[in-house]
Amino acid sequence: MDEPIDDTTFEDWVLEAIDGLPERFRERLGSVAIRIEDRPSAELLRELRVGGLYGLYRGVPRSTLGADHAMTPSVITIYKEACLRSARTRDGVRERVHDTVRHEIAHHFGISDERLRELAAGDGA
Secondary structure, eight states, rough: OOOOOOHHHHHHHHHHHHHOOHHHHHGGGOOOOOEEOOOOOOOHHHHHHHOOSSSESSOOTTSTTTTGOSSSSSSEEEHHHHHTTTOSSSHHHHHHHHHHHHHHHHHHTOOOHHHHHHHHHHHOO
8 A cells, every 4th residue: 555544544534434424324323333443353253253354233223123222332343454454545445444334334224234235236226
């Protein structure tokens, strides 16, 4: 990559992705916490049975009855190192961050990975 991406720039890109959401979604993010970590723990990767993660949503999706009164807050974590390794250019990393934030927010609204793949492929309205 031509120049390093500092923590402030990375955080700005996360905020930019949130700000770019339609207002009706931004208003419904409620108390979801969005945090940035360098990498997921080895324990988490084993628990989820995955080799790596760009981001992770943990919580009760808004599509679940009573989600507004859930005892545990929803948390979205964006993993910086995976996003940085995913592209060769600043613009590529920025796009990965935006995609990851939108993807995890979609999970907050109850949209599954399968449905996200269908939407990306143009297989569903």
